[in-house]
Amino acid sequence: MSNYKMHILVCGGTGCRASQSHEIVEVFKAELKAHNLENDAQVVTTGCFGFCEKGPIVKIIPDNTFYTQVTPSDCTEIVLEHILKGRKVNRLLYEDPKTQSHVEDSKHMDFYKKQLRIALRNCGFIDPENIHEYIARDGYAALGKVLSEMTASSAIDEIKKSGLRGRGGGGFPTGLKWEIASKFKSDQKYVVCNADEGDPGAFMDRSILEGDPHSVIEAMAICGYCIGATKGLVYIRAEYPLAITRLKIAIEQARNFGLLGNDIMGSGFSFDIELRYGAGAFVCGEETALIHSMEGKRGEPTVKPPYPAEKGYLGKPTNVNNVETFASIPVIILKGSEWFASIGTERSKGTKVFALAGKINNVGLIEVPMGITLREIIYEIGGGIKDGKKFKAVQTGGPSGGCLTEKHLDTPIDYDNLTAAGSMMGSGGMIVMDEDDCMVSVAKFYLDFSVEESCGKCSPCRIGNKRLHEMLEKITSGKGTVEDLDYLQNLSKVIKDTALCGLGQTSPNPVLSTLEHFYEEYLIHVKERRCPAGRCKELRLYSINPDLCTGCTACTKACPVGAIEGEKRQPHIIHEEKCIRCGACYAKCKFTAINVQ
């Protein structure tokens, strides 16, 4: 075995792979070989570093040099300069936008300074396809500790005391969930990992599975020991091929090492894991729907109780937890519940992973202690709003969540504060919007999603959401009235109260929350028939700038309704009452003479 002096870590997450990071790995390997450095430096494909905005990322260990937007052609220079001569390649270093100086050590980047990585502790650090690297980072030590030193009830107690709550959205205390499942007697119980990350714009579970699959496997085995289950199932989206591959490799390696299978570590405890694939249905994130889907049926939810802890997969007691929840377990066991409970706020302990996306400078995956403010996330970690625009809102909780606005910027983020603000923690998608985003359209976008994804079992969700969507369509096309706004609100409340499952009950949240925080914007849509953000196509006002118009008549020919008039070589005019706001003239004009309001 070689003693490498340096490690070249290349991000192999989905985002960076889309920008040829696998090619970078190959070039690095070839370059090291060509310069006889194979025994000095090792190339490691890791999971996601989180800083997706500037991918592909290459990090050099031990000096934490953080190279951004690396292309395969940069590899030679990095090898020749950095690896061989120890000189950093300045042009590829991350440049701090505030000081415009290069940051040499990733620890000093604003993006990482405020982060605390627990669930993501190994992402971007180890090779997820190599169990040795996980073990070297105390991997499977927690499982060993539980099996050799702890009883099931003392391990459950430890999780309970840590205050860990479900990271999939609901926020149910994990220890309590395990305790309930442990109390039901059955010949067979199941541990299920919910990796059906359906929230559009969220990718933390995928990144954990791609970057650190063993942590989830270890935690599932611990859970199995605690509740008395010998079988684990991971329900994963078929849309995540890379995560599936890495999980399969990890399970196989764990089996070969005797960390899964019969009589693990000679303790007499047996546990094994199988994969089940989802096939693209948002509702399958709901635990009863997920269980039906695992049984090969339509993923429709059923009424609780009975809870899965009593009657779940194949009618047996089943404990369902989300990927991120599981990923936090081994650390809690090793470092103790007190340590974990010392992080966060009174009722929300530990850290939360967020997928930061939208109109923000540093798009990426972040993990922060609970209680951090939105301002810190957006302006410090996120580097502020793109193109210097004005912050408008941030949407959390995906299609089940709501918007947080300027007045929430200094609210500490935890489960309860987000719920009180009319949003929810959700799985951790955080979409930042600026002044160019129309909040009515955003609500419509989410409703569009909910309508498409409704399983159709209960009428409030199936029919109610469709009606809500029609209302919003009416408003964004300039046909809405003030009464419609009341109607929207009432119907939303009815759906909230009467839908069958968690997803149906929360689907009107985007409407309610935008109505609450952006009522003015709705009013302008219905009263003035105008979209202040200029996003609603049918509410745009087109006019011709007579100074720029050459009278070429291109727009007259393009207009499908004959709303444009004018003599040849004379400035034209648009008749507003005839205009259908299709934008054809705007697209055709070569002289940017058409103004859009």
Place this chain on the structure above:
Amino acid sequence: MNTFKLQDCQKTTIKNICASFKNDPGELINILHKTQGEFGYLPEDVQREVALNLNIPVAQVYGVVTFYSFFTMKPKGKHAISVCLGTACYVRGADKLVDELKEQLKIKVGEVTPDGKFSLDCLRCVGACGLAPVLLIGDKVYGRVDPEQITEILESYE
């Protein structure tokens, strides 16, 4: 849609797939994944054959196929285009990409061009939000796509 008639060898393929899952109806979704991987889509006759092997009603298979968006009963184009309509891509203008593609290909979302070359679909979040807006052609990911690049991208597929 009943133009697709199964040949004996195709029936054997389905039989083998089902057998590899011990003909267990609980594995229906996994079986359909494999079957779609083999045939590209799941026409009626294929569904019938799966039902026959698993000894379950065709309606149950059809129910599952139509429930999940991953399964399709229509063949896709030679180059399947999918535009990500996750929230991150949406706020960065993915809807404009869809409009542009519809215009250039002269098809609606969910359709295939008459020559069978391209099909257009939308999907929810591939998780490459850092590259938004994103579109996929086959397995290739195009990030930070501007509507003006569409012509060039389409032309690169012969």
